[in-house]
Amino acid sequence: xxxxxxxxxxxxxxxxxxxxxxxxxxxxxxxxxxxxxxxxxxxxxxxxxxxxxxxxxxxxxxxxxxxxxxxxxxxxxxxxxxxxxxxxxxxxxxxxxxxxxxx
Numbered sequence: 001x002x003x004x005x006x007x008x009x010x011x012x013x014x015x016x017x018x019x020x021x022x023x024x025x026x027x028x029x030x031x032x033x034x035x036x037x038x039x040x041x042x043x044x045x046x047x048x049x050x051x052x053x054x055x056x057x058x059x060x061x062x063x064x065x066x067x068x069x070x071x072x073x074x075x076x077x078x079x080x081x082x083x084x085x086x087x088x089x090x091x092x093x094x095x096x097x098x099x100x101x102x103x
Contacts, residue, residue: 008046012039043069 015038016031026034047065048058 008042011042012036015039039073040066040070 012035016035019034019038020026020031043066044062046062048062050065051058051061054061
């Protein structure tokens with residue numbers, strides 16, 4: 001069970017990293033949207049595959065998993081955004097700043 005959780009949990013991250021490696025000029029916002037699309041496709045595919053073991057239609061099961069997973073991801077995203085604002089971060093995708101080193 002943990003292996004499947006870890007494997008499907010890594011798919012958005014792998015999509016984010018692979019898209020950044022294939023097209024180096026993408027902004028963090030564009031990479032985020034690509035990761036969202038990859039995640040949606042994977043959630044739908046997982047739900048459709050799940051229908052094979054239940055008495056449901058493939059499309060219905062895929063859409064159920066997609067909607068539930070999207071709702072969970074949205075809640076987690078907005079909680080993370082709130083925590084970042086609470087911690088003093090003002091931008092959604094803030095770029096790390098370079099620290100100046102003085103001799």
